[in-house]
Amino acid sequence: MSLTAFYLLAVFIIAFAVVAVTATNMVRAAFSLAVTFFLIAGLYLMLGSPTLAAIQFMVNASAIPIMTLFIIMMTQSRTTPTPRLWQMVLGFIAAAAVLGFLRAAVEHGESQTTAASTAVLGEGLLSAALLPFEVASVLLLLAMVGAIALARRRAG
Amino acid sequence: MVTLGHFLLLAGILLAIGLYGVLTRRNLIAVLMSVEILLNAAALAFVSVAAYRDPHLFAGQIFALFIIVVAAAELSIGFAILLNVYRTHGVVDSDAISEMRG
Numbered sequence: 001m002s003l004t005a006f007y008l009l010a011v012f013i014i015a016f017a018v019v020a021v022t023a024t025n026m027v028r029a030a031f032s033l034a035v036t037f038f039l040i041a042g043l044y045l046m047l048g049s050p051t052l053a054a055i056q057f058m059v060n061a062s063a064i065p066i067m068t069l070f071i072i073m074m075t076q077s078r079t080t081p082t083p084r085l086w087q088m089v090l091g092f093i094a095a096a097a098v099l100g101f102l103r104a105a106v107e108h109g110e111s112q113t114t115a116a117s118t119a120v121l122g123e124g125l126l127s128a129a130l131l132p133f134e135v136a137s138v139l140l141l142l143a144m145v146g147a148i149a150l151a152r153r154r155a156g
Numbered sequence: 157m158v159t160l161g162h163f164l165l166l167a168g169i170l171l172a173i174g175l176y177g178v179l180t181r182r183n184l185i186a187v188l189m190s191v192e193i194l195l196n197a198a199a200l201a202f203v204s205v206a207a208y209r210d211p212h213l214f215a216g217q218i219f220a221l222f223i224i225v226v227a228a229a230e231l232s233i234g235f236a237i238l239l240n241v242y243r244t245h246g247v248v249d250s251d252a253i254s255e256m257r258g
Contacts, residue, residue, distance in 0.1 A: 043200060075242040106164070140228070144232070
């Protein structure tokens with residue numbers, strides 16, 4: 001893995017994530033979010049798991065931004081009001097606190113990765129994690145039915 | 157050489173950005189988008205630790221997979237609720253729904 005590729009990806013991920021949480025134009029924020037998730041899929045490729053990269057690309061970088069754009073258009077909220085001053089101060093304090101808590105993370109100096117093939121991942125998913133896998137399918141079904149029931153226009 | 161620390165620090169920065177968005181955004185759709193960034197930061201941390209440390213190779217990746225599943229479910233339900241908020245209030249700002257009985 002090359003350090004240059006990582007830094008390039010990291011810089012663009014952080015830049016697009018900052019645009020996604022600060023842009024007043026909601027459509028621009030949604031597209032920035034899509035690009036952020038797309039670049040995170042590139043990080044998954046660097047970490048040697050093409051399966052997760054593909055899933056990230058299909059779900060987080062494609063389906064979720066489309067759903068977000070739909071809901072932005074349906075609720076006619078193309079712009080969001082700028083945050084109040086106390087909100088910005090609180091946000092900066094919280095972000096700085098998180099970074100302060102996590103500054104010890106840089107001390108992990110391992111540099112040897114092991115690639116995870118799709119076969120290994122599938123085997124683990126259907127043997128060790130079989131029960132969570134089934135629960136996740138039920139959860140997705142419940143979310144689908146619940147979303148339809150909630151968003152349905154009531155008669156009369 | 158890219159180390160585990162690089163990835164964990166990037167996940168931490170993404171976590172901070174997402175937290176800033178959750179606290180500062182006033183449109184509820186934008187809040188949900190920031191929550192998405194938070195969840196992706198957690199998934200990135202899981203996957204990087206799995207790639208560097210996990211001898212069995214699947215536990216962290218499967219956690220990331222379930223994070224993606226739960227995020228998708230949460231987002232669809234959240235958007236459906238926001239659609240109802242828009243129908244009853246006409247806006248999806250957090251200021252507009254500050255009272256319990258609108």
